[in-house]
Amino acid sequence: MFSNVCVLLLKCSETSVSYFCLFSGNVDIVNGNLKLILGLIWSLIVHYQIGRSKFPPKKLMLGWLKAALPDCRVNNFTTDWNSGIALSALLDYCEPGLFPHWKYLDPNDRVDNCRAAMELARSHFNIPMVLEPEYLASPHLDELSGMTYLSYFMREHSAGFRATLAWVNSQLKDHTVSNFTTDWNDGKALCSLVKSLGSSAKYQPSSDPTVWEANLERGMAAGRRLGVEPILRAKDMADTHVEHLGVMQYAASFQWVKPRSNPGLNVSVNYDAHTTRIYQPTNFKIDFHSSEVDSKDITAEIRGPEATKLECRLTLNQDGGTGTFTPVQIGMHRVSVMCEGEEVKGSPFYIRAMPQLSAITHTGLDPCAVGSIVEVLVNSNGAKAGLVEVEAMSPTGRTLPCPVNERDGVYSATFQPDEAGEWSISVLHAGQLIQGGPFTCFVFDPHGVQLRGLDKPAYPESIFNFTIDARATGGLGNIVIDIVHGKKSLPHTIEALGGALYKVSLHTYQPGKYRIYVYFNGNTVKGK
Incomplete structure (x- = not known):
C-alpha cells in the first residue's frame, strides 16, 4: 500500500524519529504495525508539509481542492479519488494543458487512470508515489492515505x-x-x-x-x-x-466567484447647483444603474470648512434617491458618496455655502440691493381707482415712475432703484400724502465693494494682507469673505478699520491660485 515508507522516515528529523519512538516503540516498526506507522507518517506530514493551523488540516485541504476542482465535486479523500479522474483534473489545474482530456477518461478504468496520473505527477512535479495506484483506485482507500498523497500538491512551493x-x-x-x-x-x-x-x-x-x-x-x-x-x-x-x-x-x-461590475460604476451622483446658503437644506441626487446595488451599501460623507463632518440623510429606494445636508459654515463643502466604500461616478464634488441674505433692521421698507425690484402694496380702503399714486425719489433727488395696478381693492406699485442710499417713497391719494408718509427704503449696492492690494506679490509660508473698501455700497450692511485654495476654504482674519474699510490677513501656506469670494449682506460681489 505504501511504497516509500522508508524514504519518508529517512527524510524526517531526528527529533521526529525520537517522538515516534516515544509514541510507539521500535518494535512496532520492526513488526510492521501499519496503523501506528501511518499515524507517524501523518503526524510528520502535518507538521512539516501541511503546517500548523488552528483549523483541521482536512477542512483546509478539502476546501482548497473544492476551489481548484469545481467540476469534480470533491467531498472526501477516499471514494472521490478512486476513478483517477479528479487526480487527472488536479494535474491540469497545476499546469493548464498538461492533462486536458481528463473529462473524457473512463471511470471504469480506475487503476490505469490512477497509474497514469500518478506517474505524470512524479515525472512532471516530482511528487513521490507514496501509494500504489491499485490502492488509490480501491474503494477501501484509507482517508489518511489519500490526504497524505494529496498533501504533496498543496504544500509550500508545490x-x-x-x-x-x-x-x-x-x-x-x-x-x-x-x-x-x-x-x-x-x-x-x-x-x-x-x-x-x-x-x-x-x-x-x-x-x-x-x-x-x-x-x-x-x-x-x-x-x-x-x-x-x-x-x-x-x-x-x-x-x-x-x-x-x-x-x-x-x-x-x-x-x-463570477466577477461583477465595479460597485462604484453602478451608482452616480449629481446636483443642481454648485452653491447653496448656510442653514438651508441642500439636496443631491443618487441614481442606481444596476439591480445589484443594495441601498444599505450606499454611504455619504460631508466635510465642511476646517474638515468638520456634517450629518447627511439618505432617502433611497431600489432606483436611487436623494441625500440632504445642511451647511452651517460659510465655505467649501466636500460631498463624497460611496458604494461599498468606493467612490461612485461624480463623486467627490464640491458645493460652496454662501451666507444668508441679511435681514437688516431699518425704519421704513425692507432694505434691498441696487437693481432689485421693490414692490409697494397699498390697501385702498374703498378708494376709487385712479386716485392712488406712488412716487419714488432717489438720494440725488431723481424721481422714478411707479406704475400702479389694482386688484381686488389692493393697489401695487413697483420700482427698480439704481442708486445706493436712502430712497423716499410717497403714496398719494387724490394728490394727498397718506398717513405716515413719505416712507423710506434703504438701498445698498453689493457691487460697490472693491478689493485693494491684490496686485502685491504673495509668497508661500507668509502673511498676505489686502483691504476691502465698501464705502460705495451705501454703508449699511455686513461684509463676509471666503478664501479658497485647492477646493478648501482657508482660515483668515478680517478687521474693521472704520468708515466701511476692512483689513484681511491670510497665511499663504502653498503656492497656487487663491480665490476670494466676497459677500455683502449675503449677496455675491462680482469681481472688477
Whole structure:
C-alpha cells in the first residue's frame, strides 16, 4: 500500500524519529504495525508539509481542492479519488494543458487512470508515489492515505501552490505576491483581490499590525459580498507566522466567484447647483444603474470648512434617491458618496455655502440691493381707482415712475432703484400724502465693494494682507469673505478699520491660485 515508507522516515528529523519512538516503540516498526506507522507518517506530514493551523488540516485541504476542482465535486479523500479522474483534473489545474482530456477518461478504468496520473505527477512535479495506484483506485482507500498523497500538491512551493499563486497574481493589477504568508499580513493582497472581482475594500498602508487587521476586516467583508466566507480571522491572517494553507485555501475560494461590475460604476451622483446658503437644506441626487446595488451599501460623507463632518440623510429606494445636508459654515463643502466604500461616478464634488441674505433692521421698507425690484402694496380702503399714486425719489433727488395696478381693492406699485442710499417713497391719494408718509427704503449696492492690494506679490509660508473698501455700497450692511485654495476654504482674519474699510490677513501656506469670494449682506460681489 505504501511504497516509500522508508524514504519518508529517512527524510524526517531526528527529533521526529525520537517522538515516534516515544509514541510507539521500535518494535512496532520492526513488526510492521501499519496503523501506528501511518499515524507517524501523518503526524510528520502535518507538521512539516501541511503546517500548523488552528483549523483541521482536512477542512483546509478539502476546501482548497473544492476551489481548484469545481467540476469534480470533491467531498472526501477516499471514494472521490478512486476513478483517477479528479487526480487527472488536479494535474491540469497545476499546469493548464498538461492533462486536458481528463473529462473524457473512463471511470471504469480506475487503476490505469490512477497509474497514469500518478506517474505524470512524479515525472512532471516530482511528487513521490507514496501509494500504489491499485490502492488509490480501491474503494477501501484509507482517508489518511489519500490526504497524505494529496498533501504533496498543496504544500509550500508545490505545483498546486504555484498554480493558485499564479491565479491570484493574474487578478492583481498593481502588484504581485510571492507567498501565502507574509505577503498577506497587511491586507493589501486581499483588498486588491476582492476589488479585481467587483467588490471593494479600502486599503491603508501602514506598518502597524492593528491597521493590518482593519484592512483585512474590510477585505473579508468585501469577500462576503462576493459570497466567500473567510475561514481565518483577520487577527490570524495578520500574524507574521500564519501558515500558508489557511490563506491559500481562502484565496483559492475566490476562483469560484463570477466577477461583477465595479460597485462604484453602478451608482452616480449629481446636483443642481454648485452653491447653496448656510442653514438651508441642500439636496443631491443618487441614481442606481444596476439591480445589484443594495441601498444599505450606499454611504455619504460631508466635510465642511476646517474638515468638520456634517450629518447627511439618505432617502433611497431600489432606483436611487436623494441625500440632504445642511451647511452651517460659510465655505467649501466636500460631498463624497460611496458604494461599498468606493467612490461612485461624480463623486467627490464640491458645493460652496454662501451666507444668508441679511435681514437688516431699518425704519421704513425692507432694505434691498441696487437693481432689485421693490414692490409697494397699498390697501385702498374703498378708494376709487385712479386716485392712488406712488412716487419714488432717489438720494440725488431723481424721481422714478411707479406704475400702479389694482386688484381686488389692493393697489401695487413697483420700482427698480439704481442708486445706493436712502430712497423716499410717497403714496398719494387724490394728490394727498397718506398717513405716515413719505416712507423710506434703504438701498445698498453689493457691487460697490472693491478689493485693494491684490496686485502685491504673495509668497508661500507668509502673511498676505489686502483691504476691502465698501464705502460705495451705501454703508449699511455686513461684509463676509471666503478664501479658497485647492477646493478648501482657508482660515483668515478680517478687521474693521472704520468708515466701511476692512483689513484681511491670510497665511499663504502653498503656492497656487487663491480665490476670494466676497459677500455683502449675503449677496455675491462680482469681481472688477
